[in-house]
Amino acid sequence: MSKWRSLAADRGKRLTGTVFFLLLGIILLFVLHIGLGKTVLTPEEVLRALFNQGAEEGFRHIVWNLRLPRALIAIAAGLMLGTAGAILQVVMRNPLVEPGLVGASSGAVLAAVLWISFATDTLVKAVPLTFVALIGGLGAVLLVNALNAGHSGNGTRLALIGVIVTAILQSAVSLFLLQGQQGLSTIFLWTFGSLNGRGWSSWAVLWPWTVLGLFLSMVYARKAELLQLGDHTATGLGLAVNRSRFMLLIIASVLTAASVSVVGAIGFIGLIGPHIASLLVGRKPLFLFPVSALFSALLLLVSDWIGQSVTLRLPLPGMENHLTGLPVGAVTTLLGAPFFLFLLRRSLVKK
Template sequence: MQLKEGQLGWGKKLGLWLLPLLLVLLVVMVASVSLGSARLSFSTVWKIILSHVPFMPEFTKEWSNSAEIIVWNIRMPRILVGVLVGAALAVSGVAYQGVLRNPLADPYVLGVSSGASLGAASFILFGQELLFAGRWTLPLIAFICGVGTLLVVYRLAYIGGKVQPETLLLAGVVVQAFLGAGLSLVMSMSGEKMQTILYWLMGSLTLSDWSSGMVIVPYVLGGALVIFLFARELNLLTLGEQKAHHLGMNVERTRLIVLLAASLTAGAAVAVSGVIGFVGLVVPHIMRSLVGSDHRVLLPVSAIAGAILLTIADTAARTIMEPQELPIGVITAFLGAPFFGYLLRKRRRGLWYHE
């Protein structure tokens, strides 16, 4: 009976948070699709969108073909990809912080970002004639290099038949330093391609289209589902590894599965958007302070909050200095860096949520 009551409690709490967050996300998406350097009226934008929705009444076409391309082929897929990327980064951040029991962990802490960045930069500089997967060659290489880096880090930290979170983090720092040196070398050789590499490293949704969303949907939804299925185990890990083990949990197996799922999810996001920092760090902390540390609630609400944050950041990136566009990473860094400093001050006071 107590178990059922507990389940009802977290389910009710999740429902109470999901509806308002989904409404906020809808409002943010409506505002985002209506804003841009092309001055289109609100009614025109939504007539164009509704004209593509099945079973809706037909509208008399009062807009130009260029307006339809801007709204339906540029803004809409970009916003939807931003929603997916934001959700992926936030869910991955929750998973990393939970499985490593470290509030400063985010999707890039174990080198996923560094590996993807080095792979992408190397391809831009040396391998653009090797388009074996068409326009998806660059994202695919970034994805493979990011996940491959995680496997290297995990193998380095696997000592004595198990992996300690502290060892894993240290291995991540070492590998990131090595990959960072490699990235600096590539950039020093890049010449006229420097701007292309830098823009990718700072993150952007400029090239997003409908196929971008279709490609990453399976990774984001699949990875998030796997992580959610381990929400109970993540709750147990907050008690400490020994207690989790005594309660019947296979700590090593859980850690590996969750890290792989989180890295696949984050790697898919990085592959289509480039490197966008701080979303996976900031969002989990904000939502944890609001809904608590139960991962059954924290994971879904963080996914929606991450989608909201990245949609707002992308809208700001393309409108603040229009017609010039800023990289999204610049916006998220302005938001995330002060928050990171706040977390460091909390650590000095011994206020980690795990302690």
């Protein structure tokens, strides 16, 4: 008995230490992220502007109206995508799964593009884009899961099905974009994943979904832990397996779709975050979900910082002379694609 208590205490200390260092890293990067831009601000200038302690009016405008909401949105989106990826990996018992690879991101993007392209102005104003993206994201996840029915233990099969479904959805998005080129540049950056131009209005849309999704994920964390044991064992322990799995899929889809509706389809954050988190605190959902969320938020802040350091001239209609930073989705893809190939190769070697 004392041995189990000692193990539990060690895991608790590891969780506390991991969360502390992740929060500290997020705070430091948050300040540095706000200081980055055409006008570079020192950490002292950032803090003075944030707390209105004698900072110049121009600095306060840059910090409060331009950079602070962008940094907050990056953190929120990272929390959401990291949690969504962890939920999907636990529910499907597969470390190769992430929102982009099971169609959640592409489904949300396709639904949103269709809505923007064909819905009337009255409907667009009446129905929030988040709800439309949610329907698309949830539908894509359920489709991939249905196609993999009976093979839940085959991670490679699930990954390949997800890649195929995602490719089909992305092709559909490309066709609709080619048919109507008005607003092509904006939609292109949005489908690729970008934080450029996001302000307080975007934050107002995002934060309620972040709070709701993270709260529900922790509520269902213990049920997710039972699902890890297998359907038969979970049923024997009194869990309503199908209902619990469906609710967890809805939570993951809500988190993904809400994030996509604001910042676009940022890939691989939901793969890297949960995997690193599992190495730090194990795969117990009660620990995995919050650590995955925090690490993903840290990673998205770093990725956006890298993206802002690179300047691009976009050869798109209406934006020929417009300079912009590298979309954060491009940075996460460059980081995540090799990581995914490494995990896939290791999975194939084990088999």
